[in-house]
Amino acid sequence: MPSDEELMSAVAEGDLSAFEQLVRRYQRSGWNTAFRLVGDLHAAEDIVQEAFLRVLRAAPRYRPTAAFRTYFFRILTRLCRNHRRRNVASPSGDLDAWVSQGPAPEDIASSQEVHSSVNNALASLPARQREAVVLRYYEGLSYGEIGWVMGATRKGVERLLARGRAALANKLGKLLEK
Amino acid sequence: MRCDRAQAMMDRYVAEELPRVERVALESHLRECPGCRQQLAQVQTLLRILRNVPAPPVPQGLVDRVMAKAGQEIGSQGSVVQTCSRPVAWWRHGLTPQQIGFAAALAAGLLVGVVLGRQTWTNSLRTSAPEPPIAHAQVMDAENVYLPDYLDYFSSTPRGSFPEIYLSLTSVDSNQEF
Numbered sequence: 001m002p003s004d005e006e007l008m009s010a011v012a013e014g015d016l017s018a019f020e021q022l023v024r025r026y027q028r029s030g031w032n033t034a035f036r037l038v039g040d041l042h043a044a045e046d047i048v049q050e051a052f053l054r055v056l057r058a059a060p061r062y063r064p065t066a067a068f069r070t071y072f073f074r075i076l077t078r079l080c081r082n083h084r085r086r087n088v089a090s091p092s093g094d095l096d097a098w099v100s101q102g103p104a105p106e107d108i109a110s111s112q113e114v115h116s117s118v119n120n121a122l123a124s125l126p127a128r129q130r131e132a133v134v135l136r137y138y139e140g141l142s143y144g145e146i147g148w149v150m151g152a153t154r155k156g157v158e159r160l161l162a163r164g165r166a167a168l169a170n171k172l173g174k175l176l177e178k
Numbered sequence: 179m180r181c182d183r184a185q186a187m188m189d190r191y192v193a194e195e196l197p198r199v200e201r202v203a204l205e206s207h208l209r210e211c212p213g214c215r216q217q218l219a220q221v222q223t224l225l226r227i228l229r230n231v232p233a234p235p236v237p238q239g240l241v242d243r244v245m246a247k248a249g250q251e252i253g254s255q256g257s258v259v260q261t262c263s264r265p266v267a268w269w270r271h272g273l274t275p276q277q278i279g280f281a282a283a284l285a286a287g288l289l290v291g292v293v294l295g296r297q298t299w300t301n302s303l304r305t306s307a308p309e310p311p312i313a314h315a316q317v318m319d320a321e322n323v324y325l326p327d328y329l330d331y332f333s334s335t336p337r338g339s340f341p342e343i344y345l346s347l348t349s350v351d352s353n354q355e356f
Contacts, residue, residue, distance in 0.1 A: 016248065023244050031240065032233035045237050052244045053251065111230075118231045137228045142195070158186050165189070169224055176223050 004068030011059040019059075023052050026072055029139055033073065036134045037080040039123050047083060051076040066148055073141065074149045077131055084127055114175060121171035129164035132157055179207040184214045188221045 002010075002018075004025070010018035030051060034044040054075050055062075062071065122130060131150055135141045136157075143154045152160070169176055184207045190196045191204055208215050335341040 014252075016245070016252070019248060020241065020245055023241050027236050027240050027244075031236045035233050041234065041237075045240065048240065049244050049247060053247055056248050056251065114227065115231045118227060122228075133228075136189070137225055138233075143190070161189055162186050165221060165224060168228070169220055172224065172227065175227055176220055 005064040008055075008059055008062050008064070008068055011056065012062065019052075019056055022055065022068070026052075026069075030072065030076055033076055033134055033139060034080055036122060036138060037077065037130060038083050039119075043083055043087075047076065047079045051079055054079075067145070070141065070145045070148050073135060073139070073145075077135070077149055080131075081127065117172060117175060121168050124171065125164055125167055128152075129160050129167065132160040133164040133168070136161055179203050181207075181211060181214055184208070184211070185217050188214075188218050189225075191218070192222055192225060 002021075004022065007018040007022050011022065027048070030048045031044060034047045034051075035041065038044055038047065051072065055072060058075075062068075122133065125133065128150065132146055135146045135149060136143075141149065143157045146152070146157045147154050150157070184204055187196060187200060187204050191201065196204065208218060335345055
């Protein structure tokens with residue numbers, strides 16, 4: 001199976017099937033990240049689409065100095081940041097809405113309550129803390145990779161995550177005691 | 179190890195990313211610090227809760243929509259390579275009439291500025307030309323001694339001194355016919 005970087009080289013030479021493979025590989029993580037960062041279903045889809053198109057446009061300039069994954073997340077998080085700047089209020093409505101869809105048994109209802117609390121707590125974090133938390137705990141990026149994506153030092157990432165965890169623990173206090 | 183340092187490392191400890199030296203130091207601290215042990219348990223619970231909250235499913239047809247847009251872009255531009263190539267330097271693809279007009283106006287403005295500036299400068303030189311010094315020749319005539327400028331301090335009437343002015347005035351007066 002070709003690596004991401006090999007696929008990018010093929011994309012740079014006009015190979016659309018290589019581009020499609022990249023889109024298939026990263027659609028889920030791109031979608032999850034965008035949705036968790038902007039909290040809006042439609043905006044998240046627009047952002048993911050735009051991120052992939054930017055990858056396509058930038059393919060000839062791409063140099064594998066960084067892993068494609070971090071390169072992609074860098075584009076994606078910047079688009080999310082731009083979206084949040086344009087829409088000052090960072091909505092968490094869709095974050096709640098999708099967990100409460102459809103009838104659910106009681107045991108699922110309680111987990112939906114947990115999901116809703118977590119999503120609300122996540123939505124209430126300052127933008128950079130939220131980015132760091134999402135990239136670290138949902139996408140599993142290392143401190144160095146998060147630093148490259150966000151334009152921060154490792155120490156800076158460490159501080160953002162520590163503050164983010166403290167804020168989340170504060171908001172989810174009851175859940176953590178269970 | 180201080181507690182704040184230990185707490186900053188807990189995230190990587192849980193993810194088993196800590197180098198051996200740091201891991202040993204942290205574990206040593208944890209054995210002695212019940213507060214940090216409690217903190218570690220909280221971090222583990224928090225991360226477990228966060229990871230148990232899924233994102234909504236990827237919208238159906240996302241890949242198809244991205245590929246359709248990619249196809250449109252490439253269709254309108256010719257190829258990925260053309261679409262993505264670096265912007266051609268302006269001097270290579272020629273100038274538009276607007277750019278030529280702007281450059282001509284800029285050059286004309288500069289030329290007018292230089293001409294006007296030169297005239298103003300010349301006029302200011304003429305008007306502010308220093309008055310000819312008090313006739314040194316007259317001073318020399320009065321004393322019948324020639325002194326170079328740098329030795330003028332030793333004369334009885336150095337240039338610019340009251341005696342020199344007095345002499346110059348009286349010598350002029352003496353030449354006037356009543």
